Amino acid sequence: MEDAAARRYVWDLPTRLFHWGIVVLLGFSWWCAETGRMEWHYRSGLTLCALVLFRLVWGFTGSSTARFSGFVKGPRTVWRYVRQKDGETQPLPLGHNPIGGWSVLVLLGLLTLQIVTGLFAVDLDGLESGPLSYLLDFDRGRTAALIHEVSFNVLLAVSAIHVLAILFYLVVRRRNLTWAMVSGYQRDGGGEGLVRAPLWRLVLAIVIALTVAYAVSAGFRF
Amino acid sequence: MQGNFRGGSTSRWLGAALLWVLGVTPLLAADSNIVKTRVAGYREIGAAFKAINDQLRSGTPQPYLLQVSAREIANGTREQYRWFPAGSGPAPGVKTRAKVAIWGQPAKFKALQDNFAAKAGALAAATKGKDAARIQAAAKALGAACKACHTVYREEED
Numbered sequence A: 001m002e003d004a005a006a007r008r009y010v011w012d013l014p015t016r017l018f019h020w021g022i023v024v025l026l027g028f029s030w031w032c033a034e035t036g037r038m039e040w041h042y043r044s045g046l047t048l049c050a051l052v053l054f055r056l057v058w059g060f061t062g063s064s065t066a067r068f069s070g071f072v073k074g075p076r077t078v079w080r081y082v083r084q085k086d087g088e089t090q091p092l093p094l095g096h097n098p099i100g101g102w103s104v105l106v107l108l109g110l111l112t113l114q115i116v117t118g119l120f121a122v123d124l125d126g127l128e129s130g131p132l133s134y135l136l137d138f139d140r141g142r143t144a145a146l147i148h149e150v151s152f153n154v155l156l157a158v159s160a161i162h163v164l165a166i167l168f169y170l171v172v173r174r175r176n177l178t179w180a181m182v183s184g185y186q187r188d189g190g191g192e193g194l195v196r197a198p199l200w201r202l203v204l205a206i207v208i209a210l211t212v213a214y215a216v217s218a219g220f221r222f
Numbered sequence B: 001m002q003g004n005f006r007g008g009s010t011s012r013w014l015g016a017a018l019l020w021v022l023g024v025t026p027l028l029a030a031d032s033n034i035v036k037t038r039v040a041g042y043r044e045i046g047a048a049f050k051a052i053n054d055q056l057r058s059g060t061p062q063p064y065l066l067q068v069s070a071r072e073i074a075n076g077t078r079e080q081y082r083w084f085p086a087g088s089g090p091a092p093g094v095k096t097r098a099k100v101a102i103w104g105q106p107a108k109f110k111a112l113q114d115n116f117a118a119k120a121g122a123l124a125a126a127t128k129g130k131d132a133a134r135i136q137a138a139a140k141a142l143g144a145a146c147k148a149c150h151t152v153y154r155e156e157e158d
Helices: A013-034 A038-061 A075-083 A098-120 A138-171 A177-183 A199-217 B003-006 B008-033 B032-058 B063-082 B104-125 B132-153
Strands: A007-009 A185-187
Touching: A013 A038, A013 A138, A013 A177, A038 A098, A038 A199, A075 A098, A098 A138, A138 B032, A177 A185, A185 B132, B032 B063, B032 B132, B063 B104, B104 B132
Parallel strands: none
Antiparallel strands: A007 A185
């Protein structure tokens, strides 16, 4: 049985729900697009839009480990971290390590690109289109669709690297990062956990995300 | 002068060459360009259908825009019958997603083309009236007609 004192609370519930929501919906969106279930592809995409919007707001207002200011480090810090051996990194950073922080930014950036291009995309037949595609002409909508397709492959590749990195930590460094993202706890000798954000900030982030996602889904036409 | 002309084999060859250039080359060019014409034609139809769907989703569709776009599609459905001549199917170096089956099942393919033309005509007719539900239904039926043919006779995108 794991010693309760030897672990720290590292990921709050909203951050974990966001993470696994992305995993499930990204796969679901992919499946819908491949099997021509476009109605569900839109719903899934708009939910992803709300999730990413939430995460962006949460990155400024959320718990300490979810904040960009807490995990986005300069190149010198990243380089120092890369050169360290596992033993030297004690105590382990709470939350994203300096490389992980950048991978989060890259993944969020790619997700944003994926969502935005999807909103403007139109299919070859002018039949299926994102809620904002009416703002573009057909050719630009097709360009958006093309970027949507290419950027998804890039997103898949970066996600694969993300999973490989987690496997590296599991096999080489004997640290189960996946379980930490499920349970919220990091096993590293204990100590201070994250600083939680007050509930009102969570409510605010959810309201902002849902409002903007709704406005987008309506094409800003009310 | 006259004798010279009649007897000049060079002139006769030049004349034949000129005839070839003026008469036959454009025909050959038209044939090799039919795939491009086809792609461009469907692109116009796609763009027009996007315009219609954008209008319908706006909640306040402009009747004139609907009519123009619907007419453009209907015109395209008349053109489509000359977009698939024999030999314009997939071949090395030819960029087309048209399946070989189109030329193997001409009757079935034509039935789908006719269906497309009929649905486009119905939409064009509907846009002349003010019945929003009828226009919506006609646009939906047209979309289904596009899909019905594409799922059978168009290759999936890479």
